[in-house]
Amino acid sequence: MSFQKDFLWGGALAAxxxxxxxxxxxxxxxxxxxxxxxxxxPVSEQPxxxxxxxxxxxxxxxxxxxxxxxxxxxxxVFRMSIAWSRIFPKGDEEQPNEKGLEFYDRVFDTxxxxxxxxxxxxxxxxxPLYLAKTYDGWRSRQMITFFDRYCRTVFERYQDxxxxxxxxxxxxxLWHFPLMGAGIxxxxxxxxxxxxxxxxxxxFVASALAVKRLHDMIPDAKMGCMVLGxxxxxxxxxxxDMIAMMEADRKVMFFSDVQTRGYYPSYIKKYWxxxxxxxxxxxxxxxLLKNTVDYVSFSYYMSKCTAADCSxxxxxxxxxxxxxxxxxxPESEWGWQIDPQGLRYTLNYFYDRxxxxxxxxxxxxxxxxxxxxxxxxxxxxxxxxxxxxxxNHLKEVEKALDDxxxxxxxxxxxxxxxxxxxxxxxxxxxxxxxxxxNEDGSGSLTRYKKKSFxxxxxxxSSNGASL
Ligand code: BG6
Numbered sequence: 001m002s003f004q005k006d007f008l009w010g011g012a013l014a015a016x017x018x019x020x021x022x023x024x025x026x027x028x029x030x031x032x033x034x035x036x037x038x039x040x041x042p043v044s045e046q047p048x049x050x051x052x053x054x055x056x057x058x059x060x061x062x063x064x065x066x067x068x069x070x071x072x073x074x075x076x077v078f079r080m081s082i083a084w085s086r087i088f089p090k091g092d093e094e095q096p097n098e099k100g101l102e103f104y105d106r107v108f109d110t111x112x113x114x115x116x117x118x119x120x121x122x123x124x125x126x127x128p129l130y131l132a133k134t135y136d137g138w139r140s141r142q143m144i145t146f147f148d149r150y151c152r153t154v155f156e157r158y159q160d161x162x163x164x165x166x167x168x169x170x171x172x173x174l175w176h177f178p179l180m181g182a183g184i185x186x187x188x189x190x191x192x193x194x195x196x197x198x199x200x201x202x203x204f205v206a207s208a209l210a211v212k213r214l215h216d217m218i219p220d221a222k223m224g225c226m227v228l229g230x231x232x233x234x235x236x237x238x239x240x241d242m243i244a245m246m247e248a249d250r251k252v253m254f255f256s257d258v259q260t261r262g263y264y265p266s267y268i269k270k271y272w273x274x275x276x277x278x279x280x281x282x283x284x285x286x287x288l289l290k291n292t293v294d295y296v297s298f299s300y301y302m303s304k305c306t307a308a309d310c311s312x313x314x315x316x317x318x319x320x321x322x323x324x325x326x327x328x329x330p331e332s333e334w335g336w337q338i339d340p341q342g343l344r345y346t347l348n349y350f351y352d353r354x355x356x357x358x359x360x361x362x363x364x365x366x367x368x369x370x371x372x373x374x375x376x377x378x379x380x381x382x383x384x385x386x387x388x389x390x391x392n393h394l395k396e397v398e399k400a401l402d403d404x405x406x407x408x409x410x411x412x413x414x415x416x417x418x419x420x421x422x423x424x425x426x427x428x429x430x431x432x433x434x435x436x437x438n439e440d441g442s443g444s445l446t447r448y449k450k451k452s453f454x455x456x457x458x459x460x461s462s463n464g465a466s467l
Pocket of ligand 1: 169366421422423
């Protein structure tokens with residue numbers, strides 16, 4: 001089976017990595033504005049010029065050009081996020097910032113002009129800084145109220161412009177990166193498991209409430225969850241490794257289990273009981289959780305191996321999850337292991353578990369691209385390595401379709417180069433379009449089409465036949 005006619009081909013960006021304009025038109029600070037080194041380094045007191053995200057790729061002023069480039073590739077969908085602190089600068093205000101709302105009006109109108117469907121993540125690693133510092137982010141139950149106000153505001157405003165939504169980007173990243181994932185200001189080392197499960201509960205309730213609001217306000221709109229999809233292989237056929245794998249996968253799946261099935265699975269309730277974890281719930285929470293998502297989306301960059309022997313564990317540079325290296329797989333310049341078949345496996349795994357439409361919200365290769373003369377008076381990047389990576393992954397998507405999996409679409413991550421989330425580097429590039437910005441912040445911000453730009457355009461126009 002090949003890609004269905006309405007397959008949503010496209011790409012993805014996140015506000016904090018592309019927009020820049022970090023204080024423009026009334027925007028408040030977000031946690032990213034004080035994370036100059038991504039998850040790899042400490043936060044800064046104030047925004048510092050070394051933080052490349054403050055300018056990003058200046059999408060805030062160049063969105064028309066960027067969306068036009070997406071249209072030229074034939075994008076059907078553009079997954080993006082709204083910067084919460086543009087709409088509610090501190091996060092707990094009663095009234096939104098009109099200028100912020102107007103910016104996304106312009107972005108969505110431009111998408112519509114080119115027939116591109118916007119798919120919007122409500123919270124992509126960019127909690128308003130004030131909420132992080134004042135309320136300790138999602139550790140506080142009050143966050144549900146603030147998030148609900150934000151959701152109602154944007155649903156109301158964009159009801160005729162946006163059909164596809166997602167609540168929290170990689171919601172399970174809370175486990176590894178509580179600040180980036182859940183706006184928790186308390187240092188990670190000081191958090192207990194109880195704290196993290198409690199924060200997750202608040203996010204689940206907020207997410208379920210967002211589903212309910214969306215369905216009430218815009219009946220034909222769809223809400224998805226979004227998890228970091230890094231499933232495991234057992235390191236060996238040893239039964240101990242198999243059990244370790246089952247437990248590791250539950251850490252990934254717990255989040256989408258709740259958001260997709262609408263209740264806490266028995267394995268987690270048992271875990272809480274055995275470990276003295278007691279989650280504070282209010283009456284009505286469990287009923288609310290029954291508002292499950294319409295589709296399941298995930299990012300996929302790598303698989304990992306799990307072993308019962310903990311001494312085997314290592315972590316790739318800036319890798320968002322930990323695991324044991326798979327001796328059969330090559331890796332990227334940043335040590336992320338490349339496993340196209342793992343994408344087919346992940347698609348089947350999710351579909352077997354949920355039987356809901358799946359959307360691949362992110363996938364791609366971060367590489368240190370070199371801009372070269374294109375021989376016609378311009379510049380380009382000959383990124384055959386990226387083409388190979390994407391082609392191999394998309395062929396596995398095609399096989400998953402043939403397995404019977406319902407895949408709605410595919411968004412290539414960082415379709416235009418952006419600042420990296422984990423390492424805050426500019427040189428870790430994923431795009432079909434090169435952005436002239438260097439590690440020291442210099443550069444004209446001019447956009448150049450890479451070789452992969454034309455390759456992806458052909459893939460889309462042939463609906464996958466040219467793969
Ligand atoms: C995902 C995030 O984890 O991976 C993105 O949702 C991020 O925001 C992407 O950019 C790639 O990671 P990185 O660290 O290479 O930018």
